[in-house]
Amino acid sequence: MRIGELSRTTGVPVPTIKYYLREGLLPAGELSSPNQASYGETHVRRLHLIRALIELAQVPVAGVKEILESLDADTEPLHEQIGRAHRALTPTRRLAATDDARAAATAQVADLLHDRGWSVDPDAPALATLVDTVAALRTLGQDSLVAHLDTYADAVERFTAVEIEAVTANPTRDQLAESVVIGTILGETLISSLRLLAQESISADRWKNR
């Protein structure tokens, strides 16, 4: 398959494919002559994955590259592959907060992790984001939401368990890693759109007249 056909079967414009090749998101095709390369099924699959990450999950190109590299690095421990995907997904979003708001948030999050027995890397970017978000919610006067952090954590444990289960069905390690990474990323898009739909539906008949 040459680039034109790859473009036609995936719906991705040729210049964009060339761009992904340049950026190293897509491995080069096999060269039969200096200006004739052929692409295969793996390229089709990868292009689909790239588009899903960029379009649906809004992962920046650099993040996609990171994720794909981790998928290809199948010598490294699975947990490390997942860690790389997580990092690529959590663009350091920090927010200055007053010292006491941050201290309170840090303490609350530490309690939560302790109570749940979650052991995470203290440098995990998601941890910083969580602390900042809790602090921001307090600063914005939304303490009642923060008070239910535990219920959020319950619900989150629920689907994380399902994901782990769904994913362990994969026979090979490579497939497992791919499932985990795709599930982590597209799962978020899934949850987020489900949540918006649930809110829309519930809020519609809850506050019809306000």
Added chain:
Amino acid sequence: MRIGELSRTTGVPVPTIKYYLREGLLPAGELSSPNQASYGETHVRRLHLIRALIELAQVPVAGVKEILESLDADTEPLHEQIGRAHRALTPTRRLAATDDARAAATAQVADLLHDRGWSVDPDAPALATLVDTVAALRTLGQDSLVAHLDTYADAVERFTAVEIEAVTANPTRDQLAESVVIGTILGETLISSLRLLAQESISADRWKNR
């Protein structure tokens, strides 16, 4: 309070505040003379909100504007205010899928909505995103995840119930609207970081040796 002090108390640089003023995110201060305006507590609060939306929830500036306008439009029905926030949160993320993948996804999503009794606007952007995501997961060979859509929906209903409860405690309608909108948006950041932490912790001891 003049712009310098506003900058110092919020940690937002003066040129950035001027930019937000230009973009209409922040209402103008009260002018005492052609080049002397004074800002108050509302400006401090609003700046905190803007920064939280932009930094933590990664909402684009245009979306923040939309959200704030809906918060200020306290004459329109609450449900419509929420709808605007939702639209600002769901940047049309579409992904070309093969016709049968999309058809299957559309059917599955329709079933889900029906079974749960969720009634949503067929033009809701979140609906399109959900369909595309389900189609993409199938195309990428992740059917086992898609098979658990219902469990995701369960967990999502759980959050939503908590949020509604937490938020109805607000005495005034304005506060209620603000809580709903902030909860919708920052809640997503909260859930996403909790989920990453849960995954990290669970995956760590689940796949120690793979």
Added chain:
DNA sequence: CGTTTATGGATACTGATACTATCCATCACA
């Protein structure tokens, strides 16, 4: 009272991101 500093408002510039467009020397195929 004069001088330094800050301010409001307008306009211009910047850096990052994600593509698009153009070139050109091959290459395949008719």
Added chain:
DNA sequence: TGTGATGGATAGTATCAGTATCCATAAACG
């Protein structure tokens, strides 16, 4: 043999989210 596609390189574009610069005026300080 010529026509269109290809690989590879380089340059251009649009959008976004600020930054920077200017200027005339106002406030604060000595």
